[in-house]
Amino acid sequence: MNLNEEVEVLKGVPIFSKIEPAKLKLIAFTGERMTFGTGQEVCHQGDPGDSMYVILGGVADVLIDTPSGQLQVAQLKKNGFFGETAILCDAPRNATIKASDSLVTLRISKDMFYRLVTEVPTVAIEMMRELAHRVEDANQKLREANKAA
Amino acid sequence: MNLNEEVEVLKGVPIFSKIEPAKLKLIAFTGERMTFGTGQEVCHQGDPGDSMYVILGGVADVLIDTPSGQLQVAQLKKNGFFGETAILCDAPRNATIKASDSLVTLRISKDMFYRLVTEVPTVAIEMMRELAHRVEDANQKLREANKAA
Numbered sequence: 001m002n003l004n005e006e007v008e009v010l011k012g013v014p015i016f017s018k019i020e021p022a023k024l025k026l027i028a029f030t031g032e033r034m035t036f037g038t039g040q041e042v043c044h045q046g047d048p049g050d051s052m053y054v055i056l057g058g059v060a061d062v063l064i065d066t067p068s069g070q071l072q073v074a075q076l077k078k079n080g081f082f083g084e085t086a087i088l089c090d091a092p093r094n095a096t097i098k099a100s101d102s103l104v105t106l107r108i109s110k111d112m113f114y115r116l117v118t119e120v121p122t123v124a125i126e127m128m129r130e131l132a133h134r135v136e137d138a139n140q141k142l143r144e145a146n147k148a149a
Numbered sequence: 150m151n152l153n154e155e156v157e158v159l160k161g162v163p164i165f166s167k168i169e170p171a172k173l174k175l176i177a178f179t180g181e182r183m184t185f186g187t188g189q190e191v192c193h194q195g196d197p198g199d200s201m202y203v204i205l206g207g208v209a210d211v212l213i214d215t216p217s218g219q220l221q222v223a224q225l226k227k228n229g230f231f232g233e234t235a236i237l238c239d240a241p242r243n244a245t246i247k248a249s250d251s252l253v254t255l256r257i258s259k260d261m262f263y264r265l266v267t268e269v270p271t272v273a274i275e276m277m278r279e280l281a282h283r284v285e286d287a288n289q290k291l292r293e294a295n296k297a298a
Contacts, residue, residue: 088281124273131280132237138287145294
């Protein structure tokens with residue numbers, strides 16, 4: 001895929017949707033495109049992490065360790081992102097991410113991440129929006145779990 | 150409190166900590182300082198919301214409606230913030246916030262919020278950091294609730 005095609009793909013990703021073409025080229029150029037086969041791990045719970053990933057294609061399983069083994073807690077699809085918590089909170093990976101099917105991701109390093117959200121406020125706003133939705137979703141599930149208990 | 154004293158107070162708030170003094174003056178000048186007495190509501194679950202609040206002093210109870218009445222799910226303290234979800238997700242207030250004690254807040258309008266995170270990337274980064282922690286906390290509680298069920 002050449003740079004212009006890559007830019008077209010990135011335009012479809014909500015957190016990048018409002019970025020001007022020149023900045024998208026920068027992301028396409030500096031981000032590392034990675035492909036994973038079915039069952040292959042992108043990152044492992046507990047490992048240190050210095051990058052986040054945007055899903056350009058395919059599906060990823062989100063797995064967490066439990067006393068009785070790995071438990072799938074979510075699935076992430078095209079245009080989703082993961083790994084930002086390790087960057088933002090300076091914490092180890094909070095889940096294992098595994099390709100459920102063939103998976104294509106754009107890996108964004110910590111440095112690039114901070115450069116992006118600093119230079120392109122719309123990326124920061126779209127990420128805040130997604131994080132606020134995740135807080136809402138998790139709290140909603142928590143209310144239901146407490147109701148059922 | 151004069152503008153310089155207000156700037157000193159804002160410097161102590163983590164999401165504003167890395168902002169240059171001129172920008173802090175802008176926040177102090179445009180943000181609306183509001184004081185609530187014990188038991189007084191800052192916002193009510195289900196209402197439309199077009200502002201967020203930073204707690205400059207006091208404690209606020211976070212209450213949600215349940216079939217058996219209001220349930221306190223959290224307490225927010227000095228330097229905490231709330232109300233950002235209504236702005237970011239264009240959603241009604243997801244909880245009722247009530248002054249647990251005398252409460253002093255800085256009300257930041259939606260327009261000011263977007264101006265702030267656009268002009269001052271560190272505010273966006275600190276907010277993303279806090280939101281990422283909230284996702285983590287909620288997921289952690291969810292895991293525990295599911296374990297107990």
